[in-house]
Amino acid sequence: MQGNRRRDTTPELAVRRLVHRAGLRYRVDTRPIPTLNRRADLVFSRARVAVFIDGCFWHGCPAHGSIPRTNSAYWHPRIQGNVARDADTVARLQAGGWTVVRIWEHEDPVVAAGKILAVVLAAQRPQEGHAPP
Secondary structure, three states, X not given: OOOOOOOOOHHHHHXXXXXXXXXXXXXXXXXXXXXXXXXXXXXXXXOOEEEEEEOOOOOOOOOOOOOOOOOHHHHHHHHHHHHHHXXXXXXXXXXXXXXXXXXXXXXXXXXXXXXXXXXXXXXXXXXOOOOOO
C-alpha cells in the first residue's frame, strides 16, 4: 500500500490541469477546515468548495468498486470504513458551510472539470439581495 499516492494521481492531475486552464486557482491536498483531520484534493477557500477525486477501489465505487476474493474478511470492512468516513466528511464539511464535490476516477476529466467550474462559479456569485463586498 506504500505505492498508493495520496496526491498527484493521474485522474487528479488531469482534472487539475483543466480547472487551472479555465482560470481557477486552488489549494492542493489540504484541510478545508484546519481542525478537521480530512484532506481534500482541491480546495477553493473563498468559494468554500472542497473537491475529492476518489479511486474506485478505495472508496467503494458502485459502478467499478469490488472486494478482492483473497482476504475479503479484511478488505470488506476496510473499504466500508472508507465509505463511512467519506459520508462523515461530507456531513462535517456541509455543517461547516462548505460545498463538497465528489468525482470518481473513472469520470471523464472534461466533464469533472466542468462540474467543478459550475459549482465554484455559482458559489462565487453574490447572493440575491446582498451587495457585493
